[in-house]
Amino acid sequence: MRYLPHTKEDIESMLKVTGHTSLDELFNCIPDDLKTKEGIDIPESLSEWELNSHMEALASLNIACKDYKCFIGAGSYDHYIPAIIPYLISRSEFMTAYTPYQPEISQGTLQGIYEFQTMVTQLLGMDIATASHYDCGTALAEAALIALRKNRKANKIAVSSLTHPSHRQIIQTYIRPAGYEMVEVPYTKDGLTDLKAFEAMDDIAGIAVQSPNFFGNIEDLKAFKTIADSKKILFITSFTEALAYGLLKNPGYFGADIVAGEGQSLGIAKSFGGPGLGLLAGTKKQMRNLPGRLIGKTTDANGDEGFVLTLATREQHIRREKASSNICSNNGLNAMTAAMYLATIGKIGIREISQQNHDKAAYLKNCLEKAGFKPGFNTPFFNEFVMKVPKGFAKKRAALIHKSCIFAGMSLESFYPELKTHYLFCATETISKDDIDQLVKEVQ
């Protein structure tokens, strides 16, 4: 095995030092009745050639092996990844390092993540951003727990029903054992979270609103902030499409206390849903409540600038059972990827790419309308929107996948049973006018 370096002679001479006569003897400290009698029943080892064939055979069973056109977003978006991103992130000094516990030889990771934290605060208009979480759903669940723990009176958190359905499920999983409850705020006929319903809710510790919401629509965050303030509760916003904030007013502008988001759009492959990038940011006031690692700037013994992990007393390895979260490993390499992406795209690029996402989606929506589809809602959206589809659409959609590898949107039925004939469509900068015209021609 090419990963195992020991020659027969090595083993013999090392065993002599340890005072054993065989490798098996090293395990004498384990009682015999605890040792397994059966081996591991898995396939025999493959050579690299065999592995390549096997893996390509598996990969080719996924439609993604072809150049498919995916008009589906719903939390995972197809954006162009510049060639320098995979090239740079493959540098093994980034990839094969551990958490930067020894700052003197981890300044690359540390400065890189510090710059990531900075660019996330710029993107979201917040004071502080953590060094990453697993994904938006888990970051949002952490945010909900912050609100619930800080509020001594209420044990419920209000969450918009237009928050990604998986995120709502994750919140439930995280808060239930501690005896907390989630209440959903219904949505209106405009495809927006119902402000009046939220206003009428009592005994809640916080409100979480996703914008753009699961339908792609842009929420009136200002109105939520006003009500949250009048209730003296924590205002949490979330998002699944980070590039929306290249164009839209950011959550900080509207006074969010905590923002949880998905950063997959920032140069990270879809990779069947993971690993993505959980973003968690807050106001200065939330600094010690936010779980997850933080990198800070400081100086070394010679007075030179350097970076360290800081405020570690919030974390599990110091606070143990009193820690607010158990997070340890995060999605650091993807945070570094996102930093590289944001540095590449820059201030000019992010505005243009974000704007093009909206342009393409607007063009798609327009064309579908002309082809007889009805808008689900007449509300401003970013790069996703809902359409009520004509009869027979499902069949045409299936045929189109088989024939041309085009995914014409995603049915909302399993997430919102009342929207049986409604589909969620997405178009990003990777979709061309021709792609859209072809889709529309085939489904009308």
Added chain:
Amino acid sequence: MKEIDDLNLPDNVKYSKDHEWAKQEGAIVSIGINDYAQDQLGEIVFVELPEVGDTFEEGDEFGSVESVKAVSEIYLPIGGEIVEINDALEDAPELVNDSCYDKGWLVKVKPEDDSQIGDLMNKAAYLAMLKG
């Protein structure tokens, strides 16, 4: 770390077994951590304090003191209502190291029972406890 005989333990305050000090000033009692505690903790980077108006029983945890790699809970040596907290510590937690009996005080308490402070140790008793 300091030897026990090198500790600065003034005579005009009372000591608790958890290494806090208390000092009667009229109707109000000032509370802090003593020289032994600040020395053990090392360089203090953050002090978490309760809010004015909170009430605690004797021995309740009322906050925590953090160094870079440790968190220590702090316990109120006498019960009562918090009437003032040391806001200066938010920007300058090092005051607890530099001046633990003066500028590094933590909270001021209005005692619920004036006799509790009398139950605390004087310098001699506290030193005897430390020396075990």
Added chain:
Amino acid sequence: MSQQPGTSGLIFNEPQLWDKSRKGRCAMSLPKLDVERVELDKTLTGDPPDLPQLFELDVVRHYTRLSQWNFGVDSGMYPLGSCTMKYNPKTNEVQAARQGFASAHPLSGDEFSQGALELMFNLEQYLAQITGFDAVTLQPAAGAHGELAGMLMIHAYHAKNGKQRSKILIPDTAHGTNPASATLCGYESINIKSGPDGILEPGTIAAVMDEDTAGIMVTNPNTVGFFESNIKKIAEIVHSKGGLVYGDGANMNAIMGIVKPGEIGIDVLHLNLHKTFSTPHGGGGPGSGPVAVVKALEPFLPIPRIKKELDTYKFITDCQDTIGRIHTYYGHFGIMVRAYSYILSMGAKGLEDASKLAVLNANYVKESLKGTLNLPYDKPCMHECVFNDKFQNKYHITTMDMAKRLLDYGFHPPTVYFPLVVDGAFMVEPTETESKEYIDQFIHAVKAIAKEAKTNPEKLKKAPHLTKVTRLDEVSAARKPCLCG
């Protein structure tokens, strides 16, 4: 290989991104717009974020220079105890980057994702085989996330049985994540002292285990590097009171093919694909923390689960007793591909050999360095061994000083000051992928440093000397946090 690897070389300075920014630059190739521009209402749009404005070589040079300030497994030996910093095979990266995997949308439907589903199904089966359990979920995104999933299942199991419990037993050698995970489930952690020889004693458990205790969290092999040989007896005690045994499988690298945790009384176990199964740590993640369970806990696994029907695979969500969902999609699929690639490359024999050689390497280090460093528990170890700085304290040299000096010699230091049960711990896990030559270099470096501790302690106290920066002021960093530029 008689020379030590550490030396000095040309290190570049590199400012922060925004110091390089010049108005008007952009390193991205922007697509031509082929549809009409559609402006959103001005009340909705804001100024673009003030990101740095760079050109392509700026970005390339920035991250190349930053990377040169880092140390990875590919740079040198990384004997970080408890973290299993083994070699990360490059073929795994090639497999994960295949378009069919990397470009797969998570919601494109089972029919069009059969390759991904089959891979996940197979990986679940292989991990079940390796650990001796009945069912596996791949959904947790990291070890701590797996722990949380496991504890949530224990919580759900007791709830289903009609009486929730309030406490959980956690040994003093546990990872910090253990008590934090237990707290998230509302359990009070009861600290259990390990015995004089570094392992748990059944009597200690029997004395505290009762019907209000949900179970015990055991790391086996434990964090001092010993196999918990009383585990079966301990499991019997816990089970007899209706409790469950949680296994922290972070140290599975020591026992593949030798012990199957599912056969020795453990009910639920998490694995770290980024430790035992060779996926890279990435400077802190992403990892993956699959959880394996016995039959009785299978109904509580997170959803969705994968099922094979005839020759097709599908996700199922109608599981009544499930703890629910813990990741937006199915977990860190890209990491699963790498681990799957590793397991297939190794085969059963390769995995067993890996464990044997990991244990050989650790014992070799232990025997070679005892006498140089104090060994608090002098007995055969598993995949890691724990020393401390007792011999060096008389020169006022600490574990931290020796760790920092190791950097100059070209090695990543071991884990320091953990586990907490050993004062000044210096915890070495060489892993199986280090050769005798590399390990001998490391041993030589530690011996040289121990000598310096006597002859030139100042050199150690001021170490490291060859790195980009020297010891950093962590106190100021925490007192006046500066978390963004």
